[in-house]
Amino acid sequence: xxxPVRVRYAPSPTGFPxxxxxxxxxxxxxxxxxxxxxxxxxIEDTDTARTVPxxxxxxxxxxxxxxLDWDExxxxxGPHSPYFQSQRLPLYHQAAAALVKSxxxxxxxxxxxxxxxxxxxxxxxxxxxxxxxxxRSMSDRERQEMESQGAKSVIRxxxxxxxxxxxxxxxxxxxxxxxRNLDDFVLLxxxxxxxxxxxxxxxxxxxxxxxxxRAEEWxxxxxxxxxxxxxxxxxxxxxxxxxxxxxxxxSKLSKRHGAATLTEYRDQGYLPETMLNFxxxxxxxxxxxxxxxxxxxxxxxFSLERVSRTAGIFNREKLDWMNGVYLRGLSLDxxxxxxxxxxxxxxxxxxxxxxxxxxxxGWIPLIKDRARTLAEIxxxxxxxxxxxxxxAPADILIKNNQTLTLDIYHKIEDTLERVPFNKDxxxxxxxxxxxxxxxxxxxxxxxxxxxxxGRTVSPPxxxxxxxxxxxxxxxxxxxxxxxxxxx
RNA sequence: GGCGCAUUCGUCUAGCGGCCUAGGACGCGUCCCUCUCAAGGACGAGAUCACCGGUUCGAAUCCGGUAUGCGCUACCA
Numbered sequence: 434x435x436x437p438v439r440v441r442y443a444p445s446p447t448g449f450p451x452x453x454x455x456x457x458x459x460x461x462x463x464x465x466x467x468x469x470x471x472x473x474x475x476i477e478d479t480d481t482a483r484t485v486p487x488x489x490x491x492x493x494x495x496x497x498x499x500x501l502d503w504d505e506x507x508x509x510x511g512p513h514s515p516y517f518q519s520q521r522l523p524l525y526h527q528a529a530a531a532l533v534k535s536x537x538x539x540x541x542x543x544x545x546x547x548x549x550x551x552x553x554x555x556x557x558x559x560x561x562x563x564x565x566x567x568x569r570s571m572s573d574r575e576r577q578e579m580e581s582q583g584a585k586s587v588i589r590x591x592x593x594x595x596x597x598x599x600x601x602x603x604x605x606x607x608x609x610x611x612x613r614n615l616d617d618f619v620l621l622x623x624x625x626x627x628x629x630x631x632x633x634x635x636x637x638x639x640x641x642x643x644x645x646x647r648a649e650e651w652x653x654x655x656x657x658x659x660x661x662x663x664x665x666x667x668x669x670x671x672x673x674x675x676x677x678x679x680x681x682x683x684s685k686l687s688k689r690h691g692a693a694t695l696t697e698y699r700d701q702g703y704l705p706e707t708m709l710n711f712x713x714x715x716x717x718x719x720x721x722x723x724x725x726x727x728x729x730x731x732x733x734x735f736s737l738e739r740v741s742r743t744a745g746i747f748n749r750e751k752l753d754w755m756n757g758v759y760l761r762g763l764s765l766d767x768x769x770x771x772x773x774x775x776x777x778x779x780x781x782x783x784x785x786x787x788x789x790x791x792x793x794x795g796w797i798p799l800i801k802d803r804a805r806t807l808a809e810i811x812x813x814x815x816x817x818x819x820x821x822x823x824x825a826p827a828d829i830l831i832k833n834n835q836t837l838t839l840d841i842y843h844k845i846e847d848t849l850e851r852v853p854f855n856k857d858x859x860x861x862x863x864x865x866x867x868x869x870x871x872x873x874x875x876x877x878x879x880x881x882x883x884x885x886x887g888r889t890v891s892p893p894x895x896x897x898x899x900x901x902x903x904x905x906x907x908x909x910x911x912x913x914x915x916x917x918x919x920x
Numbered sequence: 921g922g923c924g925c926a927u928u929c930g931u932c933u934a935g936c937g938g939c940c941u942a943g944g945a946c947g948c949g950u951c952c953c954u955c956u957c958a959a960g961g962a963c964g965a966g967a968u969c970a971c972c973g974g975u976u977c978g979a980a981u982c983c984g985g986u987a988u989g990c991g992c993u994a995c996c997a
Contacts, residue, residue, distance in 0.1 A: 445997050480996055545995070552994090561922045562993060587995050605925065614923050614993090622995040629997050653924055653992035674925080683989070714932070714945095721934035722944045741933075744990065748931050751946040761959075803958045860955090867955090878955035890957045 436643045438470025442496075442503075443633065443647075445477040446488040450495050451693040452747060453648065453678035453686045456712045460675055461646050462501040463713070463735040470643070474506030475636060478519045479626045495695040499705045499712075500728060505640075513640045518632045525627035528635045528665060529588045529620050537664035538620055540586040541568040542579045563616030564589065588621040590630075590661065598656035603644075603673035604742050610656040618657055634658050638667040646737070649674045649744070650685065673737055676716050677744040686747070693747075702775060702807030707756040716741045725758065757805040769797055772810045779811035784818045792817070795900040799892035817901060820908065822887030824916055829883045831876055835917060838880065841870065842914050845881065849910065854903045859895040884913035 442458040444450060465472035474496070478484060493507060505511025515521060532538035548564070555562045569591060579586070592615045599609050620631040637645060652674045662669040680686050686693055698708055706728070713731050714724060717740050726734070763771070776788060800813040816822065831838045844866065852862045867877040882894050885906060891897055898906045
């Protein structure tokens with residue numbers, strides 16, 4: 434009885450997809466994979482004026498990056514090719530012609546200027562805006578007249594003047610619209626391209642879409658679509674309107690909200706598995722506690738019934754936390770492989786490329802648990818490469834005493850020469866030194882940390898020293914002695 | 921303005937009539953661990969469930985209204 438599940442992600446190439454767009458794609462994909470149905474991608478490129486170069490690639494890249502593979506669509510084709518609306522124009526023309534013929538639509542000759550003037554007038558008079566249906570009641574003679582003058586026309590849908598349009602939203606239940614609140618919207622523009630509503634309905638029909646899972650912003654236009662399905666004699670799909678993702682200011686996510694596109698998150702060092710997990714959880718939940726999901730667990734457990742109805746704000750802090758969790762869970766090899774692009778880009782340019790792999794394998798484990806994004810890794814490991822350190826005297830002087838510190842640093846240098854250069858021996862030796870100097874370990878270690886790393890915050894001191902290598906460490910202490918003397 | 925959708929800790933959410941003196945997570949605070957920072961562990965602050973009525977023995981959960989927020993209101997999608 435139930436039709437096979439066929440869902441689609443239908444972006445328009447008018448900009449780079451943000452997390453809200455991709456979340457919609459994700460829910461469609463999850464529903465298809467969960468049910469064993471098909472996931473299609475269809476490009477709604479009917480607005481030639483607003484098409485943004487590069488956005489198609491960005492859309493497909495985003496999908497690929499988080500692993501949403503499509504069964505039909507661009508690049509892979511499919512039984513309903515082509516999957517670009519700009520290449521399916523005859524279908525829309527046929528549908529529009531059929532609607533005109535059956536009396537469900539009509540040609541409208543109103544000019545943009547008249548429409549504009551009408552809107553201004555409506556605003557002035559505080560009348561609900563909308564097309565005034567001037568051309569709806571034209572006689573055949575008047576139409577012939579316009580045609581013979583070569584007047585440009587659009588095709589508008591003839592919305593019933595009364596009655597209600599009712600549909601059942603899977604998430605929101607029954608939604609009722611009064612037809613009198615709808616105006617006669619445009620189906621086909623003067624340039625011969627369809628408007629979203631027409632193209633969308635026609636394609637969803639021919640592509641046998643079973644469920645339309647789209648953002649809530651479309652809820653208000655759904656009655657138009659239902660009316661078209663009825664007029665065309667198509668069977669409507671199941672509708673489910675997903676909650677919006679809001680920016681920090683609680684308005685619909687848009688360009689204004691900064692790093693909102695998915696590829697920007699990639700460039701900022703977030704892992705695709707983080708984004709997949711996080712986006713899934715923004716608007717969907719399994720139970721009261723589970724937060725971490727593998728791709729397979731999401732596929733297994735996803736259900737439309739558990740999709741939230743309320744719009745949510747994208748919580749960057751939680752994203753950071755989750756990315757840290759995933760980062761820490763990576764194997765060292767995987768971690769290095771993913772960090773490499775960021776290291777190559779951000780580490781000092783005078784460090785030879787390719788980066789020495791042994792050296793990497795030495796220090797990366799020390800910062801592995803400390804980074805929350807891949808982009809932080811070069812920052813955290815910077816001092817493993819940068820030999821010229823700038824050091825504030827206050828951070829290196831012990832008991833704020835130059836002579837004492839100098840004295841201790843000479844001892845440190847002696848010790849370093851003498852002791853086996855491994856973590857345990859170094860720690861044992863320097864703890865003993867601190868004790869013999871009646872210093873707390875921290876007093877000595879923090880000063881040394883500054884000498885070695887140029888920072889007051891670093892991974893554990895002796896492991897850092899070992900990873901860095903004896904000669905480099907000795908050099909840094911020599912430099913430090915110079916600095917202390919000169920301070 | 922009209923129409924629609926929504927409303928539980930700062931944020932994401934659990935809850936689908938009694939298990940709720942409302943649970944989890946992020947963030948925040950305190951403590952433990954500790955050479956610093958993380959990570960980890962423990963504890964804690966934080967929501968009169970938007971408000972007002974109603975239904976019911978009993979309501980965060982059902983109904984009505986109000987308020988607020990958001991969305992739509994193009995020859996954009």
